[in-house]
Amino acid sequence: MSFSRMPILALCFPLFVAWLWAQDDQPLPRGAKPRNEGVTGAGEGPAWDRKGNLYFTGGNRITRFDSAGQTHTFRSPSGGANGLLFDFQGRLVTCEAGNRRVTRTEADGTITVLADNDGGKRFNSPNDLTIDSKGRIYFTDPRYGKRDSMEIRDDQGNLVEGVYRIDAPGKVARIITHEVDRPNGILVSPGDQYLYVADNNNNTVGGARKLWRFDLKAAGSIDPKSRRLIFDWETGRGPDGLKMDRKGRLYVAGGLNVANPPSETADKFKGGVYILSPEGKLLDFAPIPKDEVTNCAFGGGDLKTLYITAGGTLWSIPVNTAGWSLSGANQ
Structure with a gap:
């Protein structure tokens, strides 16, 4: 090799290393495309267990x-199960939207009711859930569809679609009453620093379609004044379930490929997984051709496969950074 080329190589090598670093730092590998896993009934709630299985909900199972x-089939009927997560002991915790409760499946298969009421009033339809480092479970309680059977009201008589914390079976506290329009997806960040809540009032013209972040206090409550807008889907299909990778980036299911007038447009935010920085910058996007993109979960032996539920179908796409999991399995 000519020594005259050495200065050029010396200049080019750092650029090449920087390029390689940039590729690895991207959430999705270059050219990665979603794969249809060829299964049906995957409506919601993907959760990865320690044995290498993915669980999901749909069709009352x-x-x-x-x-x-x-x-x-793990459980059928499931009480209209929606969101799922595995706790520190590997037990499956379920939002039973139809039964209006949150339950835990014990190692022997028995069902423990963790929460089914707020002050004696039945929940609306528990939707999604997350867990913090102390093992406390947080869940959202929206109501989609008919509202005539809603029971929970505030002191002024207004209906409540809240967010709750479960400290132990039967010990429940409401931590959000009206700071979110219609709470759906939910996530506690590493170190219990933040609580992210998806605000998904899709079937109301002008309803919120936003992702919010709140400061989470040590006691498990939020500071209402800390509410920060992370991302806004404007008039499109709003955010649903969300997860986080080990670099703190958010993976949020949302968007719509075909408009649903009059309440939802599809011209700007297509259906898929929106990958955001912790501060809300859009970093990448995994398009899913099937509408009703509801949730996602990291899986695979290295937690570098993102599974996505959409309209009863299951999709997967590789990612560069492993998913973050507090409980040893994916939330």
């Missing part, structure tokens, strides 16, 4: 999707 690509 909880389904287990194993490493061989086979599906098995």
Whole structure:
């Protein structure tokens, strides 16, 4: 090699290393495309367990999707199960929207009711949930559809679609009453620093379609004054379920491919997973061709596969950074 080329190589090598670093730092590998896993009934609630199985909900059942690509019914009927997570002991915690409660499946298969009322009034339809470092569970309680059976009201008589914290079976505290229009997806950040809440009032013209962040206090309550807008889907399909990778980036299911007038447009925010910085900058996007993109979860042995539920179908896409999981399995 000519020594005259050495200065050029010396200049080019750092640029090449920087380029490689930039590729690795991107949330999605270059050219990555979603894969249809070929299963049906994947409506919501994807959650990865420690044994390498993915669980999801839909059609009033909880389904287990194993490493061989086979599906098995875990529980049917499921009480209209929606959101799922595994706790520190590997037990499945379920938002039973139809039964209006949150339950835990014990190791022997028995069901423990963790929460089913707010001051003696039945919940609306528990939707999604998350867990903090102390094992406390937070869940959202919106109501989509008919509202005539809603029971929870504030001191002024207004209906409440709240966010709750479960400290132990039957010990429940409401931590958000009206700071969010219609809470849906929810996530506690590492170190219990923040609580992210998806505000998803899609079927109301002018309803909120925003992702909010609140400061989370040590006691498990939020500071209402800390509310910060992270991302706004404007008049499109708003945010649903969300997860976080080990670099703190948010993966949020949302958007719409075909408009749903008059309440939802589809011209700007297409259906898929929106990958955001912790401060709300859009970093990447994983398009999903099937509408009703509801939720996502990291899975695979290295937690570098993102599974997405959409309109009863299950999709997967590789990611560069492993998912963050507090409980040892994916939330």
